[in-house]
Amino acid sequence: MDEREQGETKGGAAKTVDDRLSKPLELLNSMPPNRILLGAGPSDVDPRVLRVLSHPPVGHLDPSFLCVMDEVREMLRVVFQTRNKLTFPLSGTGSAGMEACLANAIEHGDKVMVFVNGYFGERMCEMVNRLGGELVRVDCEWGSGFDQDEMCRLIRRHSPKVVAAVHAETSTGVLQPLDKVYEAVRDVDALLVVDCVTSLGGVPVFTDDWGWDMAYSGTQKCIGCPPGLAPITFNDRAINRVKMRKRKPTSWYYDAVLISTYWGEDRAYHHTAPINMVYALREALRLLLEEGLQKRWQRHAQNGEALVAGIEAMGLKLLVQKEFRMPCLTAVCVPEGVNEAKVRNCLLSEFNIEIGAGLGALKGRIWRIGLMGYSSQRRNVLLLLSALGAALRMEGFNADVSSAISAASEVFAKYDKL
Ligand SMILES: Cc1ncc(COP(=O)(O)O)c(C=O)c1O
Numbered sequence: 001m002d003e004r005e006q007g008e009t010k011g012g013a014a015k016t017v018d019d020r021l022s023k024p025l026e027l028l029n030s031m032p033p034n035r036i037l038l039g040a041g042p043s044d045v046d047p048r049v050l051r052v053l054s055h056p057p058v059g060h061l062d063p064s065f066l067c068v069m070d071e072v073r074e075m076l077r078v079v080f081q082t083r084n085k086l087t088f089p090l091s092g093t094g095s096a097g098m099e100a101c102l103a104n105a106i107e108h109g110d111k112v113m114v115f116v117n118g119y120f121g122e123r124m125c126e127m128v129n130r131l132g133g134e135l136v137r138v139d140c141e142w143g144s145g146f147d148q149d150e151m152c153r154l155i156r157r158h159s160p161k162v163v164a165a166v167h168a169e170t171s172t173g174v175l176q177p178l179d180k181v182y183e184a185v186r187d188v189d190a191l192l193v194v195d196c197v198t199s200l201g202g203v204p205v206f207t208d209d210w211g212w213d214m215a216y217s218g219t220q221k222c223i224g225c226p227p228g229l230a231p232i233t234f235n236d237r238a239i240n241r242v243k244m245r246k247r248k249p250t251s252w253y254y255d256a257v258l259i260s261t262y263w264g265e266d267r268a269y270h271h272t273a274p275i276n277m278v279y280a281l282r283e284a285l286r287l288l289l290e291e292g293l294q295k296r297w298q299r300h301a302q303n304g305e306a307l308v309a310g311i312e313a314m315g316l317k318l319l320v321q322k323e324f325r326m327p328c329l330t331a332v333c334v335p336e337g338v339n340e341a342k343v344r345n346c347l348l349s350e351f352n353i354e355i356g357a358g359l360g361a362l363k364g365r366i367w368r369i370g371l372m373g374y375s376s377q378r379r380n381v382l383l384l385l386s387a388l389g390a391a392l393r394m395e396g397f398n399a400d401v402s403s404a405i406s407a408a409s410e411v412f413a414k415y416d417k418l
Contacts, residue, residue, distance in 0.1 A: 035348075036375070038384055039356035040170050040329060041198065042220035042227050043372040045284075049225055052283045057275040061267060065275065068282055069263065075285035079200060079223070079293065080215065080233045082207040086256065088263035089219070089229035089281055091274055094197040097216025097230030099127060100254035101193045104234075104242045105162045105214060108132035113160040113190075115151060118142050119171035119359045120195060124164050131250070136160055142361050143172045143331065145324040152184035159188040168199035168326050170221075171359040172319060173368065175203060175326035182211025191238055197221060200231065201288055202300045202328040202372055213238040219277075222300065222328055224373030225284035228277045232256070284373075300327045303376045306411035307369065310385040313407035314392075314399045319366050328376065331358075331366045335397050340364050343391045351387040381408055 037044045058065050069088075076087050090096055102124065106112055112133040114124045117140045128135045136158050140146055146165075155163055163185050168175050178194060185192040191213040196205050200215075202222030207215055214234050220227035234242070234256060242249070242257055249255045253271070262270035288296055304327025308318065311332055319331035334340040340357065344367065347353045356368035369384060371377075385408055389401030 036353045039354045039370050040368045043375040045226055046374045049280050049283045052279045053276050055279055060273045072282050076231050080207045082233050084233045084235050086260050087233040089231045092230050093227050094218030094230050097232050101214040101216050102127045103249045103251045103254050104256045105191050105193055106131045106133045107245055110161040112162040115146055115165040118169035120166045143319040145174045145176045148180045151181050155184040160190050162191050164193040166195040170198045170329055173326055173329045173331035174320050174324045179210045204297055219281055222372045223284050225280050229281055300376050302415050303371045303381050306381050306408040309411050310404040310408035314404035328372045330369045338395050338397050346391040347387055353387055
């Protein structure tokens with residue numbers, strides 16, 4: 001490039017910057033669309049939670065904020081069904097929770113067994129590799145789940161240091177029972193790390209009774225808060241293991257023992273907590289416990305059952321067999337000849353409803369319909385069935401909308417009679 005051209009380029013670039021600066025920033029003044037979020041997350045947020053986000057922030061060591069932190073930790077213990085002292089919301093999304101647990105649990109060269117039946121199990125494997133763990137990967141078909149006896153047999157055979165599994169695989173809608181695996185995990189003196197990003201607050205989770213040593217979640221699914229925090233919990237076995245490491249975890253930010261100096265008794269500065277997100281989480285947890293954990297699980301179960309009844313009555317097929325289905329996320333097979341993306345786009349543009357597409361191996365083959373947290377409401381089930389039916393008919397699929405609505409309503413009526 002000669003000097004003249006360079007000069008022109010520089011001049012051109014400067015002009016563009018001037019242009020940009022002089023343009024009114026219209027986008028900053030506009031409101032985002034008010035969608036109905038029925039995808040794989042985030043889910044809708046109760047207006048009462050949204051309201052507290054606008055409260056003025058205080059300092060992260062302000063006495064009033066320390067009380068908020070205590071309340072959040074206490075409520076998280078109830079939601080996780082644990083007595084674990086180390087229970088708090090990590091700053092970051094669900095993936096940060098995953099990274100923190102694995103980075104604390106795994107030392108270079110450790111054998112790590114990961115049970116993979118979907119996209120998020122794959123992500124765990126990727127992290128294990130980056131952390132220098134010796135990966136023992138056990139796969140089963142996406143859309144299906146593992147037999148716990150078989151899991152235990154494999155754990156005993158390979159004797160890993162860490163076992164990792166996803167409780168609710170959001171990429172497929174599989175709820176993997178994980179209430180027995182700890183027996184084998186303890187036999188080989190391993191740590192059990194569980195992803196409950198999509199299950200916590202939506203379906204039963206019993207961290208202590210099920211022997212989960214480390215578990216992490218995200219705020220944006222069944223907890224009903226915006227994305228941005230990752231509740232985590234470590235039991236004493238896990239903390240002792242972290243303290244006995246030959247080397248400190250490679251991640252400073254996600255060194256759980258270090259962060260717990262802020263979230264624990266010491267209240268020492270570690271990082272500036274996202275104050276307003278913690279306010280929001282406190283409100284979301286308060287609403288969850290006001291409703292009651294059992295009732296919240298029942299609400300998810302009933303709405304999920306009604307959705308499934310409606311989907312099947314409409315003439316559509318489900319990806320996951322009944323025994324492994326989770327109520328908060330339903331994977332629906334795209335019928336032959338129907339354009340998956342067109343149906344999703346129609347729901348968004350005509351009905352303001354977001355649903356999820358397939359991920360990875362299931363891209364183009366399924367839709368993922370989430371009924372999580374505040375989104376898990378009867379009216380959303382009926383709205384979705386009507387809108388999906390209409391969108392499918394526009395695409396030439398003869399969806400039986402009236403049978404779908406009747407089937408879902410029958411499920412609601414069944415529960416109303418109880
Ligand atoms: C099961 C599961 N694990 C991990 C994640 C990652 O969470 P995030 O996207 O909040 O980082 C997700 C997100 O959807 C998830 O569903």
